[in-house]
Amino acid sequence: MDWFYVKGILILSGINLMAVLGLSLLTGFTGLFSFGHAGFMAIGAYVTAMGTMKLGLPFIPALLLGAAGAAVVSFFIGRLTLNLKGDYFCIATLGFGEAIRLILDNVQYFGGARGWPGLPVVTNLTTVVIVDVIGVVILANIIRSRHGRNFKAIREEEMASQTIGINVFRYKMAALMISAAYAGVAGGMLAHLLGFIQPKMFQFIKSTELTITVIFGGLGSISGSVIGALVLTSLPELLRTFASWRLVVYGAAVVFIMISRPQGLMGGTEITFTNIKKLFSRFFRASGEKAGGGGR
Amino acid sequence: MKLLELKNVTKQFGGLTAVGNVSFEVEKDSIFGLIGPNGAGKTTIFNLITGIYKVTEGEILFEGIETNSMEPYRVAELGITRTFQNIRLFKKLTTYDNILTACHYNARYGLMDAILRNKRFKAEEKGLLDQAEQLMGIMGLEDRRNVVAGNLPYGLQRRLEIARALALNPKLLLLDEPAAGMNPDETARLMALIKEIRDSFKLTVLVIEHHMDLIMGVCERIVVLNFGKKLAEGTAIEVQANPKVIEAYLGEEEVVVC
Amino acid sequence: MSVFLQQLINGLSIGSVYALMAVGYSLVYSIMNFSNFAHGGVIMIGSYIGFFAMTAFEIPFATAFCIAALGTGLLAVIIERIAYSPLRRRNAPFLYFIISAMGVSIFLENIIIASPIGPTFRTYPKVFGTTPFIVGGVNIGRLDVMMFVISAVSLMLLIFIIEKTRTGMGIRASAYNLKASALMGVNTDRIILIVFGLGGILAGIAGVLFGMKYTVYPQIGNITLKSFIAAVFGGLGSLPGAVIGSILLGIIETFTSGYLSSQFRDLIAFVLLILILVLRPRGLMGKITEDKA
Numbered sequence: 001m002d003w004f005y006v007k008g009i010l011i012l013s014g015i016n017l018m019a020v021l022g023l024s025l026l027t028g029f030t031g032l033f034s035f036g037h038a039g040f041m042a043i044g045a046y047v048t049a050m051g052t053m054k055l056g057l058p059f060i061p062a063l064l065l066g067a068a069g070a071a072v073v074s075f076f077i078g079r080l081t082l083n084l085k086g087d088y089f090c091i092a093t094l095g096f097g098e099a100i101r102l103i104l105d106n107v108q109y110f111g112g113a114r115g116w117p118g119l120p121v122v123t124n125l126t127t128v129v130i131v132d133v134i135g136v137v138i139l140a141n142i143i144r145s146r147h148g149r150n151f152k153a154i155r156e157e158e159m160a161s162q163t164i165g166i167n168v169f170r171y172k173m174a175a176l177m178i179s180a181a182y183a184g185v186a187g188g189m190l191a192h193l194l195g196f197i198q199p200k201m202f203q204f205i206k207s208t209e210l211t212i213t214v215i216f217g218g219l220g221s222i223s224g225s226v227i228g229a230l231v232l233t234s235l236p237e238l239l240r241t242f243a244s245w246r247l248v249v250y251g252a253a254v255v256f257i258m259i260s261r262p263q264g265l266m267g268g269t270e271i272t273f274t275n276i277k278k279l280f281s282r283f284f285r286a287s288g289e290k291a292g293g294g295g296r
Numbered sequence: 297m298k299l300l301e302l303k304n305v306t307k308q309f310g311g312l313t314a315v316g317n318v319s320f321e322v323e324k325d326s327i328f329g330l331i332g333p334n335g336a337g338k339t340t341i342f343n344l345i346t347g348i349y350k351v352t353e354g355e356i357l358f359e360g361i362e363t364n365s366m367e368p369y370r371v372a373e374l375g376i377t378r379t380f381q382n383i384r385l386f387k388k389l390t391t392y393d394n395i396l397t398a399c400h401y402n403a404r405y406g407l408m409d410a411i412l413r414n415k416r417f418k419a420e421e422k423g424l425l426d427q428a429e430q431l432m433g434i435m436g437l438e439d440r441r442n443v444v445a446g447n448l449p450y451g452l453q454r455r456l457e458i459a460r461a462l463a464l465n466p467k468l469l470l471l472d473e474p475a476a477g478m479n480p481d482e483t484a485r486l487m488a489l490i491k492e493i494r495d496s497f498k499l500t501v502l503v504i505e506h507h508m509d510l511i512m513g514v515c516e517r518i519v520v521l522n523f524g525k526k527l528a529e530g531t532a533i534e535v536q537a538n539p540k541v542i543e544a545y546l547g548e549e550e551v552v553v554c
Numbered sequence: 555m556s557v558f559l560q561q562l563i564n565g566l567s568i569g570s571v572y573a574l575m576a577v578g579y580s581l582v583y584s585i586m587n588f589s590n591f592a593h594g595g596v597i598m599i600g601s602y603i604g605f606f607a608m609t610a611f612e613i614p615f616a617t618a619f620c621i622a623a624l625g626t627g628l629l630a631v632i633i634e635r636i637a638y639s640p641l642r643r644r645n646a647p648f649l650y651f652i653i654s655a656m657g658v659s660i661f662l663e664n665i666i667i668a669s670p671i672g673p674t675f676r677t678y679p680k681v682f683g684t685t686p687f688i689v690g691g692v693n694i695g696r697l698d699v700m701m702f703v704i705s706a707v708s709l710m711l712l713i714f715i716i717e718k719t720r721t722g723m724g725i726r727a728s729a730y731n732l733k734a735s736a737l738m739g740v741n742t743d744r745i746i747l748i749v750f751g752l753g754g755i756l757a758g759i760a761g762v763l764f765g766m767k768y769t770v771y772p773q774i775g776n777i778t779l780k781s782f783i784a785a786v787f788g789g790l791g792s793l794p795g796a797v798i799g800s801i802l803l804g805i806i807e808t809f810t811s812g813y814l815s816s817q818f819r820d821l822i823a824f825v826l827l828i829l830i831l832v833l834r835p836r837g838l839m840g841k842i843t844e845d846k847a
């Protein structure tokens with residue numbers, strides 16, 4: 001296995017990670033499920049491409065523009081849909097995700113269904129890693145603050161959250177916009193990795209992959225999302241030799257996870273120094289008891 | 297001084313009148329009781345006061361401000377907090393996290409402050425942590441701080457819900473059947489707790505209850521509802537002697553009259 | 555005018571197939587309160603069963619049709635047992651059901667692609683003859699008539715089962731309140747199996763008809779996203795709503811495709827979805843659910 005191949009997988013994982021991180025805030029921490037985030041990736045991709053191709057911007061500012069574009073669109077979508085109940089919000093995101101893709105299919109300025117080729121290929125491993133690290137730090141800092149606690153409260157008990165003074169709508173909107181921005185950055189990075197974008201790349205199946213990754217890593221866990229994104233992006237690539245059977249296994253695996261370990265890999269906990277220390281101390285305490293020959 | 301006023305409040309759900317033309321006033325610093333048979337509309341009134349439902353007719357005034365059209369979080373900001381009949385704790389979070397989350401209102405730092413971890417964030421966050429510690433101590437919950445709320449014994453869950461409601465430094469605390477499922481011993485302790493927090497937090501308390509000994513023992517004034525309408529109002533003794541009230545409760549198995 | 559009528563007929567025809575698909579969705583939703591995204595995969599399998607029954611085994615249409623319907627009914631029940639009932643047992647949130655359903659859908663689609671059957675498009679043999687009926691200057695394909703008739707008959711049978719039989723009463727009670735029905739002595743586990751089975755049978759019929767009108771391919775499941783929209787349009791949980799929503803969607807789509815452009819045909823379905831959710835989420839005839847404090 002040569003480094004070039006591995007690098008490619010790492011870059012792809014890193015790009016997916018960005019989108020998964022954003023979705024993790026919305027789904028894992030705030031409890032809102034979206035099946036349309038591929039749509040935000042698409043917006044990010046196309047707006048970033050506009051930045052580099054039509055406005056001559058350097059890559060990073062173009063990425064920020066892409067993120068902003070996705071966030072703005074999410075604002076309008078949020079205004080319309082965040083008041084809907086659980087299932088219906090889900091369905092609405094599905095609708096918007098597909099609508100965005102279908103609209104892009106029909107806008108000839110961006111190349112329509114045939115896509116937009118010739119984008120500068122500037123995404124490299126360094127950029128992706130830096131962007132990801134920044135993304136993780138921002139998310140972690142948000143979560144470990146009163147705002148993070150408020151997001152979690154909304155996920156747990158929306159009505160009670162209201163009665164302790166949390167402006168639920170505003171927080172949901174914030175979660176949606178941040179998650180859209182992250183997806184937008186991911187889309188922009190993807191566009192400038194492939195040098196080419198097509199609405200077909202941002203279908204419903206992509207949105208569900210993102211949500212499945214968040215669940216696989218464990219709702220409410222940033223480290224879970226990181227590991228989830230790495231594993232679920234690289235595994236299919238490594239199993240490419242099995243071609244279509246890998247998707248069969250993927251589908252079966254999804255069902256299997258849901259029925260056996262729905263709390264995902266991390267089950268809502270994080271990999272932090274404190275937790276690692278606790279894990280070690282529990283482990284040593286247990287073996288210490290055994291060695292000492294003492295029972296309780 | 298009148299803290300809360302309900303004026304001709306009516307709430308209709310389609311054809312059903314859950315609350316019909318109810319008026320009463322709650323004096324500041326008092327402990328006020330709201331009783332009535334099941335389905336009388338008591339929780340509906342709480343939902344109307346806290347903004348979860350909107351009134352069909354009438355006005356609700358808090359410190360003279362009309363709260364009819366306010367979102368629940370605005371009502372909480374004004375100073376009214378509550379507990380729920382079916383305990384709506386953040387069940388998967390620990391005791392400490394439940395209280396700490398509710399303290400949020402006492403900090404003002406924004407998302408950017410949190411992201412940048414600046415001085416303002418650090419100072420205000422410390423304030424929240426301190427407040428949470430304090431509250432846990434006052435409510436006697438420190439030894440359970442890391443227990444997941446859903447695993448607490450029932451009585452402590454109710455106490456935690458009250459602690460959470462107190463985190464916002466409310467002026468008016470609404471308790472919805474706080475003694476439900478408690479034995480006489482726990483009920484007595486709850487009664488003492490209610491009086492104590494009213495005194496030390498300088499609150500006004502509005503209580504819905506079926507446990508008559510709690511109501512009669514703690515409440516200075518009581519309103520009785522039946523089928524959504526006000527049946528009687530007065531002190532504990534007046535209400536207990538009221539023939540209409542006695543009639544409404546005949547056959548009501550939940551009433552524990554001392 | 556005849557173009558208009560022609561479009562109307564086309565719309566009704568595709569609408570009736572959507573109706574079969576959408577009713578299956580709504581049936582499951584009404585009982586379990588979740589959107590069965592695996593429904594599309596079951597429809598697709600039905601299409602293949604019918605196709606192979608007729609071509610590889612040279613079974614006559616009517617029998618092949620029944621085999622497909624029963625096959626998918628069975629498949630739906632198996633899916634319920636494996637992918638949903640473990641979740642139901644532990645009271646999992648509805649999202650887990652949806653994810654599980656998607657897993658099933660991905661599994662079904664790709665097992666066809668990966669197997670020797672492969673992703674090639676297949677065409678059903680022409681069963682009803684190709685000369686259309688000509689009524690008042692309008693061409694009405696025989697297939698379209700048969701599709702409409704078969705759909706109508708199936709739906710009427712379904713309505714009969716639901717309205718007039720004891721099992722149907724159990725279904726209606728469970729749709730209204732699952733837990734209460736269980737307490738009243740309704741064998742809700744059995745009801746759920748029956749509902750999935752019925753939904754599966756409808757899916758099989760829809761699959762065969764769809765395959766006959768268009769082609770058979772593994773991604774048929776994606777088309778059923780439209781029928782899902784139709785179910786939302788009519789009101790999730792309402793069977794008559796699903797039918798009306800489907801017919802209307804079929805007509806709207808055909809007219810958009812005919813008078814505007816076929817590019818917009820798919821888009822209009824999603825625009826419709828968004829409009830419904832924003833203006834009237836419970837659709838035309840759906841049930842309203844309130845969150846009690």
